[in-house]
Amino acid sequence: MKRLAAMLASILLPFPAFADDQLPSWNDGPHKQAIINFVEKVTKQGTPDFVAPDDRIAVFDNDGTLWSEQPIYVQGVFVFDRVKALSNQHPEWQDKEPFKSLLKGDLEGLLAGGEAALAELVMATHAGITTEEFSSVVKEWISSAKHPKTGKLYTEMTFKPMLELLAYLRANGFKTFIVSGGGIEFMRPWAGTVYGIAPEQVIGTSIVTKFELQDGRPVLMRLPEINFINDKEGKPVGINQHIGRRPIAAFGNSDGDLAMLQWTCSAPGPRFCLYVHHTDGEREVAYDRKSHVGQLDKGLDEAAAKGWTVVDMKDDWKRVFAHEN
């Protein structure tokens, strides 16, 4: 039996999917293979497709690509929880919209305020404190807040196949970046432990900060003013501002990522663009062209036209979440 196993191993080991599989949560098939083929191509020295390690830049959307964005964005839950936590210090919120509706759990009343109401909630919960205070608030929240359906920590609602993909790329000399429409300072406090991505490799939407001396101690105060919206056509702008060069690989799940994928895959040389398609209504949520959260409509067409890889979550992923075995 031992000899047979050794023989089998010697036959199978040359195939990457069998030899020390670094993407064990991915089912074998053309999509997993497309990832492996790309990585092997750009890392093979002496070939025309070889890319120097310095230029192996890979960018990842966060919401819906690295963790679940359903039923609502995690940062939205943070805003709700934070308004409740701060309401003791703000007795006036009991009679003031949009806080009043939120505190009463009146979703309709809340939505009646439209985007202006949402912006007011975001600023009330994200501004008026220093960068370091905000980081502490986020760290504390993320360590205890639970997903409404699964009861798991949000950091356990990250997609296991994508965590493996991040690690696999880094093991092959890639620098991995998050490029998200979410708040840059909302992601940085935990992106290191959860994704292995350092704060300087997190790009996101930001509000204005201001250098001040508080009793002679320098702080950065967070002001209630948008600095940059890192979404849609803003993503390539944010990438250029932070990274200063074009990525060779981009990973997203919605039309909000389309410009980022176009920017990444339209230059000469080997490029890789991938959409995560939410096809699994049982293990997660099935949504695409008509969804309010994470709509993927134009992107599906463009992916088909350009030959980008479209991952079918239901078929391609053995497991979905980090908390699964």
Next chain:
Amino acid sequence: MKRLAAMLASILLPFPAFADDQLPSWNDGPHKQAIINFVEKVTKQGTPDFVAPDDRIAVFDNDGTLWSEQPIYVQGVFVFDRVKALSNQHPEWQDKEPFKSLLKGDLEGLLAGGEAALAELVMATHAGITTEEFSSVVKEWISSAKHPKTGKLYTEMTFKPMLELLAYLRANGFKTFIVSGGGIEFMRPWAGTVYGIAPEQVIGTSIVTKFELQDGRPVLMRLPEINFINDKEGKPVGINQHIGRRPIAAFGNSDGDLAMLQWTCSAPGPRFCLYVHHTDGEREVAYDRKSHVGQLDKGLDEAAAKGWTVVDMKDDWKRVFAHEN
């Protein structure tokens, strides 16, 4: 003789300045020793001052700290040269200020326009093209433009002791960043080869860019509009935006760097702040409290009050420029 040399070596080698000196262009003395002491302190595992490699963030000003900013900022020369190069395509500039004065070499006429004139020249030479076109223009210019006094390439007017310091820090696990008031896209094209600093580790002043499709090809157009001024109180803001955490070491030469040094050295834990003091009127230019370029006035007082290291270029540096042997 051989035995004597071996004996001497065995006595002297335990002293860092003699054993494999990684800062050979620095004269031995308290300032060189302060650098070495700091690096040895934060890299010694198992001690309270040990800093994990991930958190070893060092930030460097560029103009006057890593290369000479005298007699005028290098990027200013670029603007002048670029206006001249573009004037063929702009016959109207012959009769239009501030271009007219610049093209005639009339410095007084040029200065009469004040900051608005300067801004117009910057936008005419930095905007209206794509990010990739601008990068090519800068690369071509920097590979041939020469310093007016020395006739050397500007990239040879970098400070050799500072290049050694960058390499020494990186050899000890530090991530080195440029944090400059200069243009982020003006520095990135050559910071890799000259300083060993990748584009994503260059932070600077920026103009607005916009994602566009040109004949179906995605580009980022540079617009004639300031995005962010990364100077003075803007430096800690830029550091937070790009790096997302506080550096443990900061290096500058002017009051424009003061807020960055304050931000770096005001937090708990081991910190290192250093000013390069331009004291060498023979080998470079001697200037500080009253200078128009690179004024160092408040910074000298703060450095004395806080015990920051102030490098005396004349006494502390064996060589000044990268082109010297």
